[in-house]
Each structure stands twice: as structure tokens, then as C-alpha cells.
Amino acid sequence: MIQISRLSRTDWFGPLLATVIGITIVQSFSATFLSAYNVQILLLAIAVNALVAFSQMIIIAIGQMNLSVGAIGGLAAISFAGALEVWGLPAPIALVFALFVGALCGMANGILIRITGISAFVITLATLSIYKGINLGITEAQPFYGIPDSVKNFGSALLIGPIPWLVVPTLLITLLLWFMLRRLPIGRFILAVGSNDHAAALSGISVGVTVVAAHAISGFLAAMAGVLVVARLQIGQPSIGDDWLILSFAAPVIGGAILAGGHVSTTATLLGVVIVAIITQALVLFSIDPFLVQVVLGAMILAAVGLNKLRARQPLKGSI
Amino acid sequence: MSAQDFISAAPLAQSGGLSRTRFFLSNEFGLILLIAVFAVVFAMTTRGFLSPFNLFSLGRNSAVNIMIGLSMMTVIVTGGLNLAVGAMGVSAAMTCGWMIEALGLPWPLAVWGGLALGAGLGFINGWTVVRTGLHSFIITLATMSIFFGVMIFLTRAEAYRGLPDIFSAFGKMKFATYFSPLLVVTLVSALALAWLYRFTVTGREMLAAGASPAAAELSGIRVGRVVILCHMLSGVLAGMAALMLVTRNGAAIPSMAGQLGQDWLLPAFLGPVLGGTLLQGGKVSVLGTVLGAFLVTMLSSGLLMLQIGAFWVQTFLGLMLLIAVLLDKARRSYLARRNLA
Numbered sequence: 001m002i003q004i005s006r007l008s009r010t011d012w013f014g015p016l017l018a019t020v021i022g023i024t025i026v027q028s029f030s031a032t033f034l035s036a037y038n039v040q041i042l043l044l045a046i047a048v049n050a051l052v053a054f055s056q057m058i059i060i061a062i063g064q065m066n067l068s069v070g071a072i073g074g075l076a077a078i079s080f081a082g083a084l085e086v087w088g089l090p091a092p093i094a095l096v097f098a099l100f101v102g103a104l105c106g107m108a109n110g111i112l113i114r115i116t117g118i119s120a121f122v123i124t125l126a127t128l129s130i131y132k133g134i135n136l137g138i139t140e141a142q143p144f145y146g147i148p149d150s151v152k153n154f155g156s157a158l159l160i161g162p163i164p165w166l167v168v169p170t171l172l173i174t175l176l177l178w179f180m181l182r183r184l185p186i187g188r189f190i191l192a193v194g195s196n197d198h199a200a201a202l203s204g205i206s207v208g209v210t211v212v213a214a215h216a217i218s219g220f221l222a223a224m225a226g227v228l229v230v231a232r233l234q235i236g237q238p239s240i241g242d243d244w245l246i247l248s249f250a251a252p253v254i255g256g257a258i259l260a261g262g263h264v265s266t267t268a269t270l271l272g273v274v275i276v277a278i279i280t281q282a283l284v285l286f287s288i289d290p291f292l293v294q295v296v297l298g299a300m301i302l303a304a305v306g307l308n309k310l311r312a313r314q315p316l317k318g319s320i
Numbered sequence: 321m322s323a324q325d326f327i328s329a330a331p332l333a334q335s336g337g338l339s340r341t342r343f344f345l346s347n348e349f350g351l352i353l354l355i356a357v358f359a360v361v362f363a364m365t366t367r368g369f370l371s372p373f374n375l376f377s378l379g380r381n382s383a384v385n386i387m388i389g390l391s392m393m394t395v396i397v398t399g400g401l402n403l404a405v406g407a408m409g410v411s412a413a414m415t416c417g418w419m420i421e422a423l424g425l426p427w428p429l430a431v432w433g434g435l436a437l438g439a440g441l442g443f444i445n446g447w448t449v450v451r452t453g454l455h456s457f458i459i460t461l462a463t464m465s466i467f468f469g470v471m472i473f474l475t476r477a478e479a480y481r482g483l484p485d486i487f488s489a490f491g492k493m494k495f496a497t498y499f500s501p502l503l504v505v506t507l508v509s510a511l512a513l514a515w516l517y518r519f520t521v522t523g524r525e526m527l528a529a530g531a532s533p534a535a536a537e538l539s540g541i542r543v544g545r546v547v548i549l550c551h552m553l554s555g556v557l558a559g560m561a562a563l564m565l566v567t568r569n570g571a572a573i574p575s576m577a578g579q580l581g582q583d584w585l586l587p588a589f590l591g592p593v594l595g596g597t598l599l600q601g602g603k604v605s606v607l608g609t610v611l612g613a614f615l616v617t618m619l620s621s622g623l624l625m626l627q628i629g630a631f632w633v634q635t636f637l638g639l640m641l642l643i644a645v646l647l648d649k650a651r652r653s654y655l656a657r658r659n660l661a
Contacts, residue, residue, distance in 0.1 A: 065457070118645050119599060121401070121457070122589065126641035129586050133635025140631055242579055246465045249458065259458055291477070294469030294580070301462035305454055 011256035014307070015271035022275060026282045033285060036162040042277050043163060044232060047170040050273045051225035052244045053251035054177055055218045057269050060252050061181070062194040062214045063261020064120035068109060069222045069248050070241030071131035076102040076223030078139050081236020085146030099223045105131055106219020110212035135238050144236035155231030166228055173224065178266040190214050195262025246297050250276055254304040258312065276300070347596030347648070351611035355618065362622035369625055372498040380491070382617035383502035384564045388584050389591020389613040390506075390513060390606070391557035396592050397517075398530040398550045399601025400456035404445060404464035405558045405588050406581020410574060411471045412438035412559030417480030417572030427484050435559045441467055442555025446548030456551075468580045480572040491567030502564050507610075509560065514606040526550055531602025586637055590616045594644045616640065 027033045052069060059066040080098035083089045089097070105127070112123045157165045180187035189210045192200040201207045222241075229240050253259070254275060255268030279300070280293050362369040388405060395402040402408075416434030419425045425433070445463055449456045493501050516523035528536040529546045537543050561584075566572050577584045593599070594615065595608025619640065620633050628636075 112642070116646060116649060118649065122593065122599065122641070122645055125586065125589055126638045126645075129638030129641070130635050131638075133632055133638060136631040137629060137635060140629075242582075245582070246461065246580070249461055253458070259455065289473055291469060291473040294465045295473065296469075298462040298465030298467075298469065301458065301465070302448070305458050305462075306452060309452065309454065 011265035011268035012271060015255055015268050015275060019271055019274050019278065022278045022282075026278060026285065030282075030285045033281070038281070038285075040158070040162040040164055042281055043167050045277045045280070046270075046273055047164070047166040048225050048228050048232065049247055049251065049277065050170050050270055051173065051221050051228065052248045053255075053269050053273050054173065054266070055221035055225065056248035057252040057255075057257060057264050057266070058177075058190065058214050058218045058221070059120070060194075060257045060259060061190050061261060061264040062211055063197075063259075064113065064211075065124065065249075065259075066106075066109065066120065066215070066218055067124040067245065068105070068128040068131055069218065070244035071128045071135070072102050072105045072219050072222040072241070073226035073229070073244060074238060074241035075105060075131045075135045075226075077226030077230045077240040078135055078144065078236050078238055080227045081144035081147060081230050082138065084148060084151065085144045085236070091148060091151050095227060098227050099220055102223020102226070103216045103220040106222070107212055107216040109219070110215030113215070114208045114211050139236075139238040141238050143238065147230065147234055147236065151231050152234045155228075155234060166232060169224065169228065173221065174266060174270055181264070181266060186210070186213055191262055191264075193261075194264075246294070246301070247276065250297050250301050250304070253301055253308065256304075256308055256311070258308065259305075272304075347594075347605065347608045347651075348611060350647075350651075351594065351608065351615055355611065355615050358615070358618060358622060362618070362625065366622065366625040369622060372494075374621070374625070375498040376494055376500055378618060378621050379498070379500040379503045380568060381621065382614045383500060383506040384561050384568070385587045385617045386506045386591060386610050386613040387509065387557055387561035387564060388588045389595075389609045390510060391554045391561060392588035393592040393595075393597055393604060393606070393609050394513070394526075394550050394553045394557060395456065396597050396599060397526050397601055397604050398547050399533075399599075400449065400547070400550075401460060402445065402456065402551065402554050402588075403460040403585065404441070404467055404581070405554065406577035406584035407464045407468040407471070408438055408441045408445075408555050408581075409558035409562030409565075409584065410577045410581055411441060411467050412555070413562035413566050413572045413576070414471055414475055414480070414574060416563060416566070417483060418475070420484065421480050421482050427486060431563060434563060435556050438555035438557075438559030439552045440555070442552035442558075443548060445555070446551030449551070450544040450547050464580055472574055475574055477574050479574065481570075483566070483571060487567045488570035491564075491570065502567065505560070505564070509557065510606050510610050517604050517606065522546075522549065527602055527604060530600075586634075586641070587613065587616065590637065590641055590644075593641060593648075596648065612644075 023034070032038060052073065055069045055073075056066060076098040079101045080094050083094035083097050084091065087094075109120075109124055109127055112118075112127070113120050116123070154165055159165050159168065181191065189200070189205050190213070192203070192205055193207050193210045193214075197207050200210075225244075226240055230236050233240075251272035252264060252269045254272035255265055255270070257264040257269065276297065279296055283293055283296065284290065368374055388409075391405050391409070392402055412434040415437040416430045419430035419433045420427055423430075441463070445456070445460055448463070449459050452459065490501065495501065517527060525536070525541045525546050526549070528539070528541055529543045533543045536546075562576070565576050569576065591609045591613030594612030595610070596605045597603065597609060616637065620637065623633050623636055624630060
């Protein structure tokens with residue numbers, strides 16, 4: 001009994017239970033759910049969405065929010081595709097360029113928030129519009145088609161069995177993030193600033209540097225997600241990232257992240273992405289209206305924040 | 321402290337004794353100045369900016385944008401946000417279209433039906449925010465997805481095009497060749513809101529609940545009920561904005577506010593933030609919101625006429641929001657140094 005109650009207090013246990021139950025239920029209704037092809041589709045969706053969710057998660061960790069995740073992802077995606085097509089750069093250099101653009105955009109967010117002291121919501125709403133406008137201004141809403149074969153092959157190649165190559169960067173980043181938030185000073189600083197920035201400043205942490213670093217990491221992750229979408233779609237669409245907003249909040253919140261900051265879990269966020277992917281897939285498999293995906297996502301956010309609130313109330317009575 | 325003391329203490333202190341310097345440093349004066357400057361610049365540099373047709377479309381667009389700004393403002397008053405403005409508005413407009421086409425109701429009834437749905441959705445938002453005690457950001461983020469999803473699911477993403485002619489006739493109507501009646505609707509709503517916040521008990525309670533919920537609760541204001549009321553008001557105003565768009569388009573289109581209604585987010589925040597409404601709640605400027613939203617509409621129209629390129633307009637709007645909050649910050653610290661505010 002003690003074991004179970006201790007498990008139930010960890011962030012990853014609930015989502016993991018939900019994932020297993022979800023897979024069992026969907027599989028029992030539809031035998032094709034765990035077929036090789038379907039697993040491949042699921043993993044492709046998870047590979048991109050996990051990065052989107054991590055990008056938001058880092059910002060939630062410092063107790064802020066980043067509305068511009070999708071706009072940064074889109075701008076990085078067209079930077080990548082544009083560098084390949086217009087400048088004819090080799091793919092690795094274009095990748096570095098796109099990631100640099102993403103990190104720079106994120107850093108700009110962080111610096112603006114830090115210097116002005118204006119809420120992250122307003123700043124990132126403004127930069128959302130700026131980045132999206134630059135994206136549209138450069139592309140005039142036309143996609144880049146000239147993606148070289150090496151990138152296209154990477155986007156469609158399989159590693160072993162149904163596992164696509166695209167999950168490899170996501171997996172590496174997940175491990176890195178997990179290690180960073182657990183062991184590296186910058187990860188601990190981010191969490192410390194998120195839970196109480198005043199206390200963090202008093203214990204010698206540079207709050208400004210930490211906030212800017214968190215935003216730069218967020219931009220970097222969003223850019224990575226954008227590049228992966230280009231590899232998967234095989235064109236550089238300007239509309240990449242338009243629909244990331246809800247998803248980027250859903251997964252961390254399902255993974256038990258506290259919006260006030262200071263408490264996130266990489267594993268649980270990844271499981272949150274998996275749960276969202278399973279439910280989306282199940283709706284398609286059961287030929288339920290795809291329009292309902294939005295409703296389910298919204299309902300899941302509500303349910304998750306409600307549950308988090310209940311969970312938070314148990315150990316610390318009366319403090320929330 | 322009694323309720324009466326508290327209510328009269330907070331906002332009146334700012335609006336009451338308007339000294340001359342303070343008026344010149346106010347947001348509203350700055351906005352009027354900016355509007356005048358840009359109007360002159362655009363009138364001189366572009367051809368046709370002051371043409372009756374452009375003035376007419378400017379009035380029509382600003383009517384919608386001001387209404388969207390007001391809709392957001394009513395929730396910002398309580399220190400919250402309403403990301404679902406677009407989703408609620410479109411849902412209300414689609415309900416109106418459905419009542420006319422599928423139920424065959426007369427149009428006035430359908431308009432009331434749409435607005436009632438807006439109020440109902442606002443109630444759901446407000447009730448959830450109050451009952452869960454969570455920040456309205458995450459609640460309205462979720463309900464934005466839910467409302468829009470249900471609306472798209474029920475309408476099958478198809479538009480209602482067979483609306484009575486009175487809708488498009490109202491949208492096309494012109495007073496004195498350049499004045500849109502939609503602007504009248506918006507200005508009347510703005511006046512009503514200004515009256516609400518200045519002279520009615522409910523309005524003062526809303527401001528008090530936004531300024532300090534705990535203090536308001538102690539002074540006998542039922543904060544929960546007031547917050548729900550603010551959200552309902554926001555829903556009605558969002559519905560009105562969407563219905564105005566319907567009269568402009570001549571049809572109720574599910575995508576008129578973009579994916580999930582996200583296209584309304586920027587105009588919704590631009591108006592109140594430019595107009596000096598505090599995001600923390602408790603202070604409101606209806607006139608500022610109207611002027612702010614008008615300035616934004618005028619700038620985007622002028623920039624389009626300067627042929628800077630339609631695709632860059634969004635960047636300029638974002639930059640404007642940024643500059644606006646920076647200027648506001650500078651103004652506030654200046655006032656604080658001079659002990660004026």
C-alpha cells in the first residue's frame with residue numbers, strides 16, 4: 001500500500017497508467033492499432049509533438065508561458081527550407097542555421113521579458129505576431145519545395161522495424177533534457193527560479209541569465225520540431241506551427257507540470273504526448289469525427305489541471 | 321472598511337482630479353495624438369486614404385476590432401484573460417446562422433439566440449474559473465479548443481450562406497457615403513460599458529474584484545459571481561463582434577476568426593493594452609480601448625495602402641504591441657517619479 005501511494009505521488013505514474021490502459025482498450029477494440037504501420041505513424045507524431053511540448057515545458061518550469069512556440073517553429077522551418085532551396089546550403093549547415101534562428105528568437109523573448117519586466121504573456125503574444133509576420137513576409141505564404149533528397153530520406157527512413165529515424169533526435173533531446181533538469185546546474189537553476197525567483201536570487205542564482213537561457217532552450221527545441229516537420233512533410237510550409245499552441249500546453253499539464261513554475265517532469269511530459277497521440281489515433285481508427293480531436297484536447301487540459309490541483313492539495317494541506 | 325469606501329477609493333482617485341499635466345500624460349491623449357499624426361501622414365503619402373470608400377471600410381473594420389477589444393477588456397478587468405474570445409464569437413455567429421437556416425426563426429430572435437449562446441459560453445468559462453480557482457489562462461485555453469471543436473463538429477465546417485438580406489444590407493449601409501452604422505453599434509456598446517464601469521454598482525464591483533479579490537470579498541462583494549458576470553459580458557460582446565463580421569461577409573463562416581479563433585487574439589489584446597487597461601486588473605479605460613483598437617485598424621489599413629506588403633502587416637502589429645507596452649512602462653515610471661500617479 002505504501003508503495004502504491006508513493007508511486008501515485010510521482011509525476012510519471014499516473015500518465016504511464018493512463019498510457020497502458022489506453023493502449024489496452026484501443027487494442028482490444030481495434031486489432032490494427034499496434035500494427036507496424038500504425039505504430040510508425042504514432043511514433044512520427046510523437047517525435048515532433050514531444051519537442052513542441054518540451055519547448056513549452058521549459059518555460060512552464062520558470063513559471064512563465066510562451067505563446068510564440070509555434071511561430072518560432074514555423075520561422076525555423078522556413079529558415080531551414082529556405083537555406084536549402086535559395087542559398088543551396090548543405091543540410092547540416094542549414095540545420096545549424098535554423099536551430100540558431102530558433103534559439104535567437106527564444107533569446108529575444110527572454111531578454112525582452114527580463115529587461116522590461118512585462119508579463120511573458122504579452123511579450124510572447126507580440127513576438128508571436130512578429131515572427132509569424134516575418135515568416136509570411138519572407139515566404140509570401142508560398143511553401144519551399146526544393147528540399148534535397150538526403151533530408152527527405154531522413155524524414156521517411158526507418159531505423160529498425162516500424163521505428164522511424166525521426167525519433168532518434170527526439171529521444172536524444174529527451175535524455176539530455178532529463179539529465180539537464182536533474183543534474184546540470186542550469187536545469188536546477190531553472191527549477192529554482194520557477195519555484196521562487198526571489199529566493200533563487202538570494203541564493204546567488206542569476207535570475208536574468210536563467211530566464212534568458214530557458215527561453216533560448218525553448219526556442220531551440222521549437223526550431224528542432226519545425227525542422228523535423230520539414231523532413232516529414234518534405235516541403236517547407238509557412239503554416240508549420242500554427243496549431244501547436246493547445247498541444248504544447250496539453251502535454252506538460254497532463255504530465256503534472258505546475259503552471260506556477262518550479263515543477264515539471266520530462267518523462268511525464270513525454271507520456272502526456274503519447275497519451276494525446278493515442279487518443280488522436282483512436283478517434284481516427286474508430287472513425288470518430290476528426291473535428292472532435294480539438295474538443296478532446298481541451299477536455300484533457302481541463303481534466304489534467306483539475307487533477308494536478310487535487311494532487312497538490314494532498315501533501316501540502318491548506319497552502320494552496 | 322465598508323464596501324462604499326473601498327469602491328469610491330480605488331478608481332475614482334485616478335479619474336477624479338484630472339489636472340492638466342496629467343491629462344497630457346494620459347494614454348488617451350497620447351493615442352489621440354498618434355491617431356492624428358498617422359492620419360495626416362497617411363493622407364499625405366497615400367492616394368485614396370481619405371476617400372469615402374476607404375473611410376467606410378475603415379469604420380467597418382474598426383467597429384469589429386473595437387468590439388473584440390472590449391470583449392477582452394471586460395475579462396482583463398478582473399485580472400484574467402480570455403483566450404476563447406474568437407471561439408466564442410464564431411460559435412455565437414454560427415448559432416445565429418443555424419437558427420435562421422435550420423430552425424427558420426426570424427432574424428431578431430436568432431440574433432438574440434446567438435448573443436445568449438455567447439453569454440452561456442462565457443458563463444461556462446467564468447464558472448469553471450471560479451470553481452476550480454485556476455488561472456483563466458489555462459481554463460480559456462482549454463475551452464477555446466472545446467468550443468471551437470464542438471462548433472466545427474456540429475456545423476461540419478460549412479458556412480451558413482442563406483441569411484436574410486437584412487444582414488448584408490446592414491453591413492453595406494452607409495450614412496453620408498462614408499459612415500458605417502456598425503460603428504454606431506460599437507460606440508453605443510462602448511458608451512454603455514463606460515457607464516457601467518463609472519456609475520453602476522455592478523461595474524464598480526467588477527473593478528474592485530479585479531483590483532484586489534480578497535479585499536473585495538471582505539467588503540461584501542460576491543467576487544465569484546462578479547467574475548462570472550464579467551465572463552458572460554465578454555461572451556456577449558464577442559458574439560456581437562462576430563455578428564458584425566457576418567453582416568460584412570453576408571454569411572456565417574466557421575473560419576472567420578481563423579484556426580480556433582486565434583486570429584482574434586492579437587486585436588483583442590492590442591486595444592486594451594494600448595488603451596492602458598491594466599493586465600493585473602482593477603483599472604479600465606473604455607475610451608482608451610476604443611482609441612487603441614481604432615489606431616490599430618487605421619495603421620493596418622494605412623500600411624496596406626502604402627503597399628508595404630500585406631504579409632508584413634502582422635509583424636508591424638506585433639512590434640506595435642511591444643512598443644506600446646514599453647512606452648506605457650516608461651510613462652508609468654515617469655509618473656511614479658513625479659509622484660503623479
